[in-house]
Structure formats: structure tokens, C-alpha cells
Amino acid sequence: MKPLKSAIAVAMLSAMVLTGCSSADTTENAGAAIDCTPSDGPVNLSFTSWIPGIESVVDVWNKANPEIQVKVQTGPNGNSGTYQNFFNQLKAGNAPDLGQVEYDALPNFRVQDGLMDVGACQDVADAQSDFIPWAWNQVSFGEKGSAYGIPQDTGPMALFYRSDLFTKNNIAIPTTWDEFAAAAVEVRKTGSYITNFSQNDINQFAGLVWQTGDSWFKNDGDAWNVELTGPGSTSVAEYWQDLIDRDLVSSYPGWTSEWDNAYNTGKVWSWNSAVWGANSIASGAPDTAGSWSVAPMPQWKKGDNDSGNWGGSSTVVFTGSEHPYEATKFALWLNTSAESLTMLNESANIYPATTAGLELPSLKEGVEFYGDQKIYDVFAAASTQVSSDFLWGPTMTQTYNSVSDGFKAAVTSKGTLVDSLKTAQEATIKELKTQSIPVAE
Template sequence: MAISRVARVGAIAAISALALTACSTGGTDAPGASGDCAPSDGPVTLTFTSWLPGVEEAVAIWNEENPDIQVEVQTGPNGNGGTYQNFFNQLAAGNAPDLGQIEFDAMPNFRVQDGLENIAACEGILEAEDQFVGWTWSQVTFGEENAVYAIPQDTGPMAMFYRADLFEAAGIPVPTTWEEYEAAAVQIREQGGYINNFSQSDINAFAGLVWQAGGEWFSNDADGWTVDMTGAETTQVAEYWQGLIDNDLVAVYPPWTDEWNAAYNSSELWTWVSAVWGANTIASGAPDTAGNWAVAPMPQWEAGASAAGNWGGSTTA
């Protein structure tokens, strides 16, 4: 991890730590309500659970510069790999960590269970909004007035990782639209490969594809939350990928498994529409293909468009 990255993470951790240190947790169940943010009378130590590589270095920077507000790191598996369930168990038992890494897509689950502290009343929090991309701030406020439940930490903009060597050798143009992507899938399948793998167990990748198409699953108003996964954009994306599956044009290996990694490492899979962090996943899971990958924008539903999806991204809550 580069020191600039550590510094950025440290700065965000600092904002979150300061905010949650100041906020009292007397609390209320009313939406949008926040703590008193009364400063602590003396030094405090906060616990922070995360699976972010290098987070210890970021926290060390914070601790060195803030002796009265110390942070202890508790590392664990990625969110869906066990940390989120641990959080829910700890919330039920009343011993949850003070700070926790929570991905954007998981934030609503914690909000509906009153597992997040509203820090909007804490000094400098509302003013920090202009330091972040607009959509990331909306993810931590849920559209509620005078409410901030976390500080954005990072995002997961999506692109298409592709095997440049295989496309060049086969004479297949790199697809720029989803129509071209399907046509390339047919050609790749004729050569015994698959253009991609579609996960049937990890909804996050699908959510990113729907995001690119302009779909929204969650909204809220005065009457509460609305969940709609049957919109036109969602249906369009679902039908497209179901067609690829039905025609055996994409593989369906369980993601994050040895079988999945082996398919990329053996050159069976030619592309991966993933987030920025996908480069590290490819490097570690498919080492024999090093140097053969390139990156292009996601294929578009309309030629010439530049829409992108997002897969992942985290907060410090």
C-alpha cells in the first residue's frame, strides 16, 4: 500500500473517530435523531473492526497524532464472509465495536436494525459533505434530514478487465457495447472459452450491472422504505445475462472459489466486468496470466455512452 493511500485512509478514519468519540450514545429510535456529541471528559480508546489491507498502518498514523483518542484495530473476514454477522451478533449482545467497516450495499441492513449511530450533530460532520462524491454521501444519510450514519471510505467503480493477448490472437475486437459483448461471447465459446463468469450467488456484481443501466432498488420517503427489483432496467440486465447463461456463453462457477480462480488462471475465462479492486484479485488468483490483461470501460447499452456501475465501496460507521 502506498503511503498516499495510507494517509487518505488515515484522514477518513480520523474524521470518523473524532465524530464517534464526541457523540454520546444516549440515542433515540426516531429517524434522523442524533446524539448530543458531548466531548469526552478524558482520553478514550475506540475499537475499529475492518478487513481492509493496511488499515493497521492508517490507524497507527492516527494514534501517533491523537494520543487522547486511541483506536484499537480488530481485523476479520470481509463483510459477507463473516464480519457482518459478527456485527449483528454483537449489536444484539450490546458489545459491538465503536467503529466498523460497512460496505454501501450493507448499510441499509444495519440502519433498519438501529445498528448505526447518527453523528450529524457532531462538529464538522455536515460540513464535510462537499469533500465527497455526491452519491457516496447519500448512501450514508439515506435521504434523511439532519442524519449522517457513517463516513464514506472508498468506492468501487467498474470496468472490464480483459485478456488482451487472447482477443488479439483470435482477432476479436474488444467489445464496447453489450450487443458486441454477446457477439464476442459466441466467438469465444467456439474456441472453447467463456467470455465471463456470472455469479448466481453473489448479488453485488449484478447490482453493479443494474446500477450502470440506471436501475434503483431502494428508495424512501415519509411513508418508509420501498424496495423494487422489477424495474425496467433490472429486467433488461437480468434478461440479458439469463440469455447468455441459457446459451452457454458464460460460465457459472461459484465466485471466490479455487474452481473460479483456476478458470481465470487457465485462460478459460477471457473477461471480468468488475470493480477497481478486481486487479488485485486477478493478480493473486490468476498469477500465470500476469502481463496479459488490459482494462477497458464497461460495455454500454447505447453506443457512445459512458455509463459506469459501482461494485463495492465502504464506509466507516
């Protein structure tokens, strides 16, 4: 993908001014102007995150780095208030040096002039090969030499399923989406559903689209292309609409007691979800311990090996930080150090974005809830099968809300999933124009 220009170019140039840098070149080389030299004397950094147990991890850094001390502040997850706080702080000129930002929120911060491009820092350039390529693409926007954050974790997807119920009813574990639809018919004969279609968590649907190789947004170098109705999105929407119309999937709102109960009682047998879903099932369906297994996502074509991604965050250096070198050094340690990654995995089930992180001893053990299956081997393979081409847009909150409104209508036969994507596309284009963000016509 070519460098983003127009509104984003202004953001990048503004960032250079705020960091006391100069540039004799265009947007393409703007990152090279960032000052990545060490500060004189002791440095105090501020860092905001919502990861459980992050304080203990930062303590390890502080004990080993007396000259670069990090003060951590915790808060609610991004969309529950922390992102708005970040934007308010950036506007007031008192943002923290570092913050946790999910991949789908990075474009919004970038067009608002909120992120430093630390890709020109030598330590960052040297570390790029340590990360899963598609995860690096999320923070670089596909631009060579750029990095608007350091990848923290990922959410490769796979199929969680009730192996006991599939075996008892002599139903084969589906390896393709056609087989999944056929299995849904057989499961429905038992009075249960093969899975639940989420009407309110659009990230899952986006992950299913990601598996097709399609992308909801693209940038041609001057403006954003909105492609919520591309061939991949449309195929996924039509597939699930068919299952909904035939009453082959449930539609409980996600993350509710009703949703938990459906899985805990065997009313729903499977869930196409991300690696972190392992803990969601274990906590929401405790009576089913030992009855679950994990398999690769069903494929659109037999023999393919494609996965999607659902979730993931980065550690960013905010515009205005007076210590980008030290901030970047901490961000790299946080997300590449075996000690840090192990602690983050054990305290918050963070799934690393580095290739070495996938080999952590804690991710090589059998999981009791899943019949002692080494489930993370499945996700390690899936993490290498995610397309690097998926790109988020700068107005994802609005896009999610628009799609969700349509999905809620679709599951009650008041519209279709394809219709909701069309409506959301129009609303997204309108929102981009309202914010004076260039849109490709």
C-alpha cells in the same frame, strides 16, 4: 429521498436517548440533537475492522493523537461473522465505538437501531464535499444533513479483458452490450468464453443493474418499496439469460479453483468487475501476467458513460458510543487523510471514496500485470459515472440468498434469471413483514 419513518424513526429516536441528547423536533431534524462536543479528558475508543494492515494505520493515528487513543480489533469480513457479533454486542450494550460496515449492510443496522447519525457534526458537514457524491448517498440514504457512516471505499466497475487474445483473434473490444454479445459469439468459436456469469455472487449482478440507473429498493418516507423486477433488473436478467441459453458464457462458481483455472488458462477472456478485481485476477491467474488490460464497462446505448458499483464500506459510529465527537474525528481522518488512504491502498488495495483519494500517487502508476497500463485512470473515470439513486434494503442477506438459489437453477436450465428475481422479490417482501419493517403495497 424523504426521511425514513416508522421502524427507522423509532431507531433514530432511541439513538438520541442513548447518546444523552434531546430533540424538540421530528425525525427530519433528529440528527441535529446528537452531541458532537468534545469529551473532557483523554478518550479511549474501540474499533473493529477486517482490513489487512489496519493496525499499522491506527498506530499512526495513536502516535499523533495521544488524547484520543483507538484500540483496533480485527475479525472476519462482515457476513462471515463480524456483523453478527456487532448485532449481539449492540443488543448487550457493549458494541465498539466504531466499526466497518459495508454499504449494503447499512440499512439493516439502521433499522435495528445500531447507528448514530453524525451528519449534524460540523466536521462531517464540512467533509461531505470531499467525497464522491454517490458514495455519500450510500451513508446518508439520500437525506440532507444525515450521515450514518463515513464512506471508506468504493468499487466502480470496468471491463478486465485479455488484450492479447482479442488482438490475436481480431475481435474488437466491445463498447456496448450489443457488441459484447456479438463478440461472445466470436470468442465461442475459439472454444473459449468471453466471460463468466457468476451464479453465487449476486453483488456483481446488482452492479450491472446499478449501471442501468435502476434500484432494487426505494423508500417513500413511510415504507420500503422492493423493486427487484424493475425495468433495469429485468433487462439485465434477460440479456444474460440469452447468453446463457446460447452457451456463450461460462458459469463457474466464483472464487473457486475452477474459476481461477478458467482465467489462468484462457478459457475465459474477460470479467466485468470492480476495481478490486485487479488483484483477484493477478492472484488467481498468475500465468497470464502482462496479457490483461482494462476498458470502460460496455454501455447499453452507444455514447453513454454509465458505470456500476460492486462493493464498498463505511466507518460507522455505533449507537451507545459515549464519545461520538472523537469517534467521528477518527473516522474522518481514517477515510480522508492522504497518509491513511495511501497506507490503506498499499496494504489492502482500498480504493478511496474521496475525490482527492483518486489522485493518490500509487493510483497513478502503471501496473505491471496489466502491461504497465495505468488502469486506475479507467476506474477514476468510472467512479464519477455511478448513479446516486441505488439503494440497498434492510434484508440483503436473505435477498442475496434468494437470488442466488434462482441463479444456480437458471444456469442448469431449471428456471430463468427473471423468474429468480420474481421469487426473490416475494421472499424479500415476506422477510420484511416478518421483521415488522413497513412495506409499501
